[in-house]
Amino acid sequence: xxxxxxxxxxxxxxxxxxxxxxxxxxxxxxxxxxxxxxxxxxxxxxxxxxxxxxxxxxxxxxxxxxxxxxxxxxxxxxxxxxxxxxxxxxxxxxxxxxxxxxxxxxxxxxxxxxxxxxxxxxxxxxxxxxxxxxxxxxxxxxxxxxxxxxxxxxxxxxxxxxxxxxxxxxxxxxxxxxxxxxxxxxxxxxxxxxxxxxxxxxxxxxxxxxxxxxxxxxxxxxxxxxxxxxxxxxxxxxxxxxxxxxxxxxxxxxxxxxxxxxxxxxxxxxxxxxxxxxxxxxxxxxxxxxxxxxxxxxxxxxxxxxxxxxxxxxxxxxxxxxxxxxxxxxxxxxxxxxxxxxxxxxxxxxxxxxxxxxxxxxxxxxxxxxxxxxxxxxxxxxxxxxxxxxxxxxxxxxxxxxxxxxxxxxxxxxxxxxxxxxxxxxxxxxxxxxxxxxxxxxxxxxxxxxxxxxxxxxxxxxxxxxxxxxxxxxxxxxxxxxxxxxxxxxxxxxxxxxxxxxxxxxxxxxxxxxxxxxxxxxxxxxxxxxxxxxxxxxxxxxxxxxxxxxxxxxxxxxxxxxxxxxxxxxxxxxxxx
Amino acid sequence: xxxxxxxxxxxxxxxxxxxxxxxxxxxxxxxxxxxxxxxxxxxxxxxxxxxxxxxxxxxxxxxxxxxxxxxxxxxxxxxxxxxxxxxxxxxxxxxxxxxxxxxxxxxxxxxxxxxxxxxxxxxxxxxxxxxxxxxxxxxxxxxxxxxxxxxxxxxxxxxxxxxxxxxxxxxxxxxxxxxxxxxxxxxxxxxxxxxxxxxxxxxxxxxxxxx
Numbered sequence: 001x002x003x004x005x006x007x008x009x010x011x012x013x014x015x016x017x018x019x020x021x022x023x024x025x026x027x028x029x030x031x032x033x034x035x036x037x038x039x040x041x042x043x044x045x046x047x048x049x050x051x052x053x054x055x056x057x058x059x060x061x062x063x064x065x066x067x068x069x070x071x072x073x074x075x076x077x078x079x080x081x082x083x084x085x086x087x088x089x090x091x092x093x094x095x096x097x098x099x100x101x102x103x104x105x106x107x108x109x110x111x112x113x114x115x116x117x118x119x120x121x122x123x124x125x126x127x128x129x130x131x132x133x134x135x136x137x138x139x140x141x142x143x144x145x146x147x148x149x150x151x152x153x154x155x156x157x158x159x160x161x162x163x164x165x166x167x168x169x170x171x172x173x174x175x176x177x178x179x180x181x182x183x184x185x186x187x188x189x190x191x192x193x194x195x196x197x198x199x200x201x202x203x204x205x206x207x208x209x210x211x212x213x214x215x216x217x218x219x220x221x222x223x224x225x226x227x228x229x230x231x232x233x234x235x236x237x238x239x240x241x242x243x244x245x246x247x248x249x250x251x252x253x254x255x256x257x258x259x260x261x262x263x264x265x266x267x268x269x270x271x272x273x274x275x276x277x278x279x280x281x282x283x284x285x286x287x288x289x290x291x292x293x294x295x296x297x298x299x300x301x302x303x304x305x306x307x308x309x310x311x312x313x314x315x316x317x318x319x320x321x322x323x324x325x326x327x328x329x330x331x332x333x334x335x336x337x338x339x340x341x342x343x344x345x346x347x348x349x350x351x352x353x354x355x356x357x358x359x360x361x362x363x364x365x366x367x368x369x370x371x372x373x374x375x376x377x378x379x380x381x382x383x384x385x386x387x388x389x390x391x392x393x394x395x396x397x398x399x400x401x402x403x404x405x406x407x408x409x410x411x412x413x414x415x416x417x418x419x420x421x422x423x424x425x426x427x428x429x430x431x432x433x434x435x436x437x438x439x440x441x442x443x444x445x446x447x448x449x450x451x452x453x454x455x456x457x458x459x460x461x462x463x464x465x466x467x468x469x470x471x472x473x474x475x476x477x478x479x480x481x482x483x484x485x486x487x488x489x490x491x492x493x494x495x496x497x498x499x500x501x502x503x504x505x506x507x508x509x510x511x512x513x514x515x516x517x518x519x520x521x522x523x524x525x526x527x528x529x530x531x532x533x534x535x536x537x538x539x540x541x542x543x544x545x546x547x548x549x550x551x552x553x554x555x556x557x558x559x560x561x562x563x564x565x566x567x568x569x570x571x572x573x574x575x576x577x
Numbered sequence: 578x579x580x581x582x583x584x585x586x587x588x589x590x591x592x593x594x595x596x597x598x599x600x601x602x603x604x605x606x607x608x609x610x611x612x613x614x615x616x617x618x619x620x621x622x623x624x625x626x627x628x629x630x631x632x633x634x635x636x637x638x639x640x641x642x643x644x645x646x647x648x649x650x651x652x653x654x655x656x657x658x659x660x661x662x663x664x665x666x667x668x669x670x671x672x673x674x675x676x677x678x679x680x681x682x683x684x685x686x687x688x689x690x691x692x693x694x695x696x697x698x699x700x701x702x703x704x705x706x707x708x709x710x711x712x713x714x715x716x717x718x719x720x721x722x723x724x725x726x727x728x729x730x731x732x733x734x735x736x737x738x739x740x741x742x743x744x745x746x747x748x749x750x751x752x753x754x755x756x757x758x759x760x761x762x763x764x765x766x767x768x769x770x771x772x773x774x775x776x777x778x779x780x781x782x783x784x785x786x787x788x
Contacts, residue, residue: 033788062757062760062766062768063755064755064756064757064759065759067679068679068680068683068684069676069680069751069752069755070755071680071683071684072684073683074684075683076684078707079742106653107788192773192775193773193775194775194776195775195776196775196776197764198775202616212780228783232729237772238769238770238772239770239773240768240770240771240773241788263646326704332777347582363779364774364778364780365775365778365779366776366778366779366780366781366782367773367775367776367777368770368773368774368776368782369767369770369771369772369773369774370770371773372773372788373588403785405764405786405787405788406750406754406764406785407751407783408746408747409750409754410696410743410745410746410747410748410751411743411746411747412752413728414660414728415658415721415724415725416661416721417661417663419659419660420659420660420661420663420667420763421663422662423753423754423763423764423785424763424764424778424784424785425784425785426784426785426786427785501667576653
């Protein structure tokens, strides 16, 4: 097997050093870190192989080469993607990376809805993510302890800061240094530019509201690739907006563009595709996980993989489902679930406030390229003294200024050459602010295994029971008012807001259900992402989160994974694992 | 579905200013090795597609899926009124009426189909009432007068016709702007911008971006 290529594994009796379950943002990082440290690593992926560049069939395909101009036929969407088609990134060119809902059933408690977005292939949701990359701050790590919701995070910013440095340098995050207490700066590549109206809004908002900043979004798109990134086949972002279709330039961070090539070139990377993990094999005598039971995605045949250490990186709900389904005599309520909190404290970000308006002027201004990020207003209610009186915590705002185009042109009046010429001219500038609100950790928001329903692999379906609480609803109302106040201060006109009650899930920031903590009685994993009750079992995806904070979580998955891999490697070297 | 695959983009190079293009190729060559870079920019499905040139939205002579022949002909005439041929071809010439039929058949729901048929029938009905002939057979100016009445909800047309018409018109605009001609001639199409610039004079593009 040539160096630089992963070894594809089917049946094997080899005991690997590390088994990594899942190959998305977290799994890719676990693979890279362990392979680079010299450990023989097996990545177990439930879906198909997606090869970088070769398996991006819809990249750069213009609309006139797509049968429906890029739209998905209704019958296909309804039949195969009833849930997935609710996702903002779902379209004809990305459909192949989303799961087929008929094959991925789950239950929801009566009166509740949860939209579970799935991307079951090599690379997982790293192929589809929106790339927004923000550090959590100590205000986030301390929030639970300070206002009494949930449990305290077992780590602080200082624990994670060097690992944020580490993952940012490798992944390539573009952004501006701002010196904000609630949003620590990082190892950034140059920021994307704001357009003129955005600069004007920034200036107006910041002078009218001294506690608020309008900054350019921090995104995992290369603006000044490092030598290492170039070696790995990654080049500077071309602003094509092809990210979710697959980027052959490797300009955005994905498992395919970044972590897998780094892992593969060590010669230590093995991948078992089409391997749906049914459960973990726990040996009660040694109290160690020995490996995983797998059901073949396609043939439904069963097989097992063995390793000294297991990293669960199967996504928040995926990892929790595996743990719940690994119950035994020793762990009747799910592996490592002596605390009884496994499945509890499910959270998502709340995007239910959107405000829009029209920006007068700037008629001669335009931009070039499709910027892979927007502008961002960091949470300005980041500590209890800054909370509004009627609810806890806060929200960040995403936004942008753009010129209208032909997209709504059909609703304009008129006919003939004049109407046609109008389609060819950019319309007025418009503004959008959407809130990204924190959701409080609540015990009653939970998942468990459905008592009777199973999927095609015979695995009990998750039964999801989550709803927004009063705090979340009040926050969205307030976010819309605050957004409009900022827009008004910036001279934006014709303001309109939508405060909706779309169910959790569609932020695709689901976290919690196997939280980390100091106390084995109230948490599943410790501050090193190691199961309190099973020392060679780790989990480093969103399931370990104690709170949502307001920031997009993926960068923190990366940092937690790299840190935990470092810890596990040292424990192995010291023969404690 | 007719898909004429056309000739390559006249100088794929023109998508980027020359120095940037060279820079990109050098970077790719360094990253991937020269043969792979050449494959990626010349022959790969992805970039070849990004930089290629084709034409026409939808099937030319396939039978209509939603509309009767009369309805399809009315829609063809509407296409010519909404987006006529100017210095670039118009929507009717590019077969956008057939694209709209196909789109309604597969991407829109039954209500949208019914509403589209309703508004086309309403136009034909008004034409017969006023001139005792079908809409498509009316003189050009009479057709336009009816369409303007429809958008203004007057002379026999109400909101029940106007809003289905707007939806239909929106499909015409979408169909036209997503043809090669619409996206690249009426609009400015830039598959590989080479990076993002936040402020350029509008006059340097002169048109709206496709996206």
